[in-house]
Amino acid sequence: MSDAPKSGGPVTEEFLANLAAASRILAAQGVVDAFGHISHRHPDNPDRYFMSKSMAPALVSPDDIIEYDLESEPCNADGRGSFLERFIHGGIYKARPDVQSVVHSHSPSVIPFGLVDEKMCAMFHNAAFVAAGVPVFDISEKFGATDMLVSDHAKSDAFNEILGDKDIALMRAHGSVACGTTIQEAVFHAVYTEVNARIQHWTQALSNGRPIAALSEEEGVLADGPNQGAALRAWDLWRREIREQTNW
Amino acid sequence: MSDAPKSGGPVTEEFLANLAAASRILAAQGVVDAFGHISHRHPDNPDRYFMSKSMAPALVSPDDIIEYDLESEPCNADGRGSFLERFIHGGIYKARPDVQSVVHSHSPSVIPFGLVDEKMCAMFHNAAFVAAGVPVFDISEKFGATDMLVSDHAKSDAFNEILGDKDIALMRAHGSVACGTTIQEAVFHAVYTEVNARIQHWTQALSNGRPIAALSEEEGVLADGPNQGAALRAWDLWRREIREQTNW
Amino acid sequence: MSDAPKSGGPVTEEFLANLAAASRILAAQGVVDAFGHISHRHPDNPDRYFMSKSMAPALVSPDDIIEYDLESEPCNADGRGSFLERFIHGGIYKARPDVQSVVHSHSPSVIPFGLVDEKMCAMFHNAAFVAAGVPVFDISEKFGATDMLVSDHAKSDAFNEILGDKDIALMRAHGSVACGTTIQEAVFHAVYTEVNARIQHWTQALSNGRPIAALSEEEGVLADGPNQGAALRAWDLWRREIREQTNW
Amino acid sequence: MSDAPKSGGPVTEEFLANLAAASRILAAQGVVDAFGHISHRHPDNPDRYFMSKSMAPALVSPDDIIEYDLESEPCNADGRGSFLERFIHGGIYKARPDVQSVVHSHSPSVIPFGLVDEKMCAMFHNAAFVAAGVPVFDISEKFGATDMLVSDHAKSDAFNEILGDKDIALMRAHGSVACGTTIQEAVFHAVYTEVNARIQHWTQALSNGRPIAALSEEEGVLADGPNQGAALRAWDLWRREIREQTNW
Numbered sequence: 003m004s005d006a007p008k009s010g011g012p013v014t015e016e017f018l019a020n021l022a023a024a025s026r027i028l029a030a031q032g033v034v035d036a037f038g039h040i041s042h043r044h045p046d047n048p049d050r051y052f053m054s055k056s057m058a059p060a061l062v063s064p065d066d067i068i069e070y071d072l073e074s075e076p077c078n079a080d081g082r083g084s085f086l087e088r089f090i091h092g093g094i095y096k097a098r099p100d101v102q103s104v105v106h107s108h109s110p111s112v113i114p115f116g117l118v119d120e121k122m123c124a125m126f127h128n129a130a131f132v133a134a135g136v137p138v139f140d141i142s143e144k145f146g147a148t149d150m151l152v153s154d155h156a157k158s159d160a161f162n163e164i165l166g167d168k169d170i171a172l173m174r175a176h177g178s179v180a181c182g183t184t185i186q187e188a189v190f191h192a193v194y195t196e197v198n199a200r201i202q203h204w205t206q207a208l209s210n211g212r213p214i215a216a217l218s219e220e221e222g223v224l225a226d227g228p229n230q231g232a233a234l235r236a237w238d239l240w241r242r243e244i245r246e247q248t249n250w
Numbered sequence: 251m252s253d254a255p256k257s258g259g260p261v262t263e264e265f266l267a268n269l270a271a272a273s274r275i276l277a278a279q280g281v282v283d284a285f286g287h288i289s290h291r292h293p294d295n296p297d298r299y300f301m302s303k304s305m306a307p308a309l310v311s312p313d314d315i316i317e318y319d320l321e322s323e324p325c326n327a328d329g330r331g332s333f334l335e336r337f338i339h340g341g342i343y344k345a346r347p348d349v350q351s352v353v354h355s356h357s358p359s360v361i362p363f364g365l366v367d368e369k370m371c372a373m374f375h376n377a378a379f380v381a382a383g384v385p386v387f388d389i390s391e392k393f394g395a396t397d398m399l400v401s402d403h404a405k406s407d408a409f410n411e412i413l414g415d416k417d418i419a420l421m422r423a424h425g426s427v428a429c430g431t432t433i434q435e436a437v438f439h440a441v442y443t444e445v446n447a448r449i450q451h452w453t454q455a456l457s458n459g460r461p462i463a464a465l466s467e468e469e470g471v472l473a474d475g476p477n478q479g480a481a482l483r484a485w486d487l488w489r490r491e492i493r494e495q496t497n498w
Numbered sequence: 499m500s501d502a503p504k505s506g507g508p509v510t511e512e513f514l515a516n517l518a519a520a521s522r523i524l525a526a527q528g529v530v531d532a533f534g535h536i537s538h539r540h541p542d543n544p545d546r547y548f549m550s551k552s553m554a555p556a557l558v559s560p561d562d563i564i565e566y567d568l569e570s571e572p573c574n575a576d577g578r579g580s581f582l583e584r585f586i587h588g589g590i591y592k593a594r595p596d597v598q599s600v601v602h603s604h605s606p607s608v609i610p611f612g613l614v615d616e617k618m619c620a621m622f623h624n625a626a627f628v629a630a631g632v633p634v635f636d637i638s639e640k641f642g643a644t645d646m647l648v649s650d651h652a653k654s655d656a657f658n659e660i661l662g663d664k665d666i667a668l669m670r671a672h673g674s675v676a677c678g679t680t681i682q683e684a685v686f687h688a689v690y691t692e693v694n695a696r697i698q699h700w701t702q703a704l705s706n707g708r709p710i711a712a713l714s715e716e717e718g719v720l721a722d723g724p725n726q727g728a729a730l731r732a733w734d735l736w737r738r739e740i741r742e743q744t745n746w
Numbered sequence: 747m748s749d750a751p752k753s754g755g756p757v758t759e760e761f762l763a764n765l766a767a768a769s770r771i772l773a774a775q776g777v778v779d780a781f782g783h784i785s786h787r788h789p790d791n792p793d794r795y796f797m798s799k800s801m802a803p804a805l806v807s808p809d810d811i812i813e814y815d816l817e818s819e820p821c822n823a824d825g826r827g828s829f830l831e832r833f834i835h836g837g838i839y840k841a842r843p844d845v846q847s848v849v850h851s852h853s854p855s856v857i858p859f860g861l862v863d864e865k866m867c868a869m870f871h872n873a874a875f876v877a878a879g880v881p882v883f884d885i886s887e888k889f890g891a892t893d894m895l896v897s898d899h900a901k902s903d904a905f906n907e908i909l910g911d912k913d914i915a916l917m918r919a920h921g922s923v924a925c926g927t928t929i930q931e932a933v934f935h936a937v938y939t940e941v942n943a944r945i946q947h948w949t950q951a952l953s954n955g956r957p958i959a960a961l962s963e964e965e966g967v968l969a970d971g972p973n974q975g976a977a978l979r980a981w982d983l984w985r986r987e988i989r990e991q992t993n994w
Binding site for chain 2: 862
């Protein structure tokens, strides 16, 4: 007899396939390497979410998906290991009813903005969501010297205080988190946070201290409207590439 | 009974295949990702142009091509969606009888030059067309805070005032446009605007404020002569790569 | 009758396959190009080690592996050529009983840190091992003008004095060395030294002289704990990719 | 009856296959895109050389190779077009009896060093040949505003005065030339000039005006010794990749 939390109920094969595909999409787009993870809230039960077992994201298949409660306790681990940092996901689903999907990554162009006192700004309309501001979580402020991982509830709570109502947040000397109201949007946010960071590096170098005509906050709100549709179009492209490789 | 504009007359299968291939070439060359589009004026009727339905450019097939009038109204949508920014294309074909093909993209190395007060210059002979000068369109000057998209006639007109008689123009916090007198030239301009931007970033960093011996305007005019042939040679290479993947 | 040193005893096919695969993994990850090498100490006899014959790492197969003593004399060359710089490997195995595997590479992002007076720092937790400090070996200090290669015992000894008890060290105008207590860890150290260098370049540019909130030494020690597991997860991914190509 | 110069005599199929492969290798290594060319002096007749017809280097096959005299007149064009800049090759073979193979390319990282008053230096031993110094040819000094191409004997002569006895030279706002005493060495020089330039860009940025401990001229000479063997090892790897694609 198990103490594991109960399942939130069955989900479709397509739901699981999409979550596994999202994992591989993030690898194909250079957002994750051997590390990083994406989760999706249970479509019928807001108190559960799904995420792969602890493994490289490029290898995830639907069978590797585990269901968790919001304490990040697995419902159906069956001996499969869980990511140490699953608490990031459970914590956000608790704190943010609007969020349906969460990506955690160490995408390389983004990391510098968590190490230096320079704000990420929205360089173009596809990254309009950046214009709302990108907070930086420094784990050492509350917890001193650590292994940098958000590996328990206390650290997850501290992270969520910094994230607030934003879609993305940086983690000093670690990586970043991107949220979405759909899995397509979470993937889109993660990819274009990295793309925006690449563009901003070159823009900063070019500006050499002169002003950068980034999106204003108001332009950011307006330009993010069409991004809902854009996220679906990008997903269609990326999802098809995975399907051609996997047959699911 | 349809209010759609009449077709400008049939075009060859090869014409449509080349336009679809151009779309995929731009994706293969890193000029477009899931977004961006290329159009071609009707070869027999200057008041019509062709462009794919709203979709990722890497996936476009000849069957996805829609015909438009210069108001950017589709002649044969058949329920297929149109790009929000098709007005860029229709507007240019109206304003510029010399232009036969137009690319709109967000290629990443180019965007910084629309955000910072630093002119794009021609770093080498293949980008000689840059030496004529690259104007920057800032949509906020006439329209205040917007979603950044050139999504109607008024915005397209304002863009065309900035473009003038140039082959390329930047759009602040958005992307760029490249025109050509042939589809091969439009693709060539789009690709080498991006390549030139990459080279200029490193050149600016290396110069650190010292002079850059870019092409002069006169050298630009002279060096652009051989680029007509160069565009065809590049097209041969890129077109063949698409043919090997698609059989069209 | 041969003067070659005796073998340290047979090893498994899997051992040799893993070493050959590690060579190809380093090529696939951009750590080595046509040059560079990885070795593994004999699992049963600490006085012997294994490394491929002199060849491009992307082409190494299990049959190309040669056994060496710690003087870097081949036990079973059979006419196959040895790397000129094998003394790097033998020297480290003599000096460092804790080290089981050694990578030597010229990975491009790392080289600048051996040419300029700027320390490599750990930009994120996966490169936590960098926080212990990265010494730079300048061969000219003891040997004047040379061909830059660590091609004999004296140069290897001089290198080992600089390496000390660290996992990685740079070689001025040449490349770097990464050690591990397992082959997985050596590969992980080599890959994430390069990744960290890429991130640090952008961080330095962004900081423009302002402070960089890199991992502290204490954070480095703590964050390197989970990297043992991380190295295995990365290995699983990369090893599988090689297996799909080679069937070993 | 043709006025074309006589052939220097037959060459082996392998000779032509290697030259065609070298063309494709340069494309695969990112040294050439749709443009650029490599030639090889006739092995038995120093007054003739071989180069492909005017086409994208990634597509060259042995059948596309044309023989030229040192005036760059084709012996066997048979209606096939010649590169406008073949005079670069013929001119070097006249001026430099030691040179057996020549590459002309526009490799992107190299171009900035022809535009800014900053010398290329040898960042590591594989680019040791750079330490001898890299002259810059500015076509405008003798010829004023041009199309930038070395498209006749006078321009080729002026280029050769700048090249002198060096292995590589830059061409302002255009590209560069790499020579070798073998085809393997010419390819190696072209590839590692580009790799060295990439590394130097990051090193310059990191140094921010502080000294760079590049190879000294003496170290350059010494370190270039082992590069003969290195060029062969790299060739083995790259040549094999082409053979797997082409069966020649």
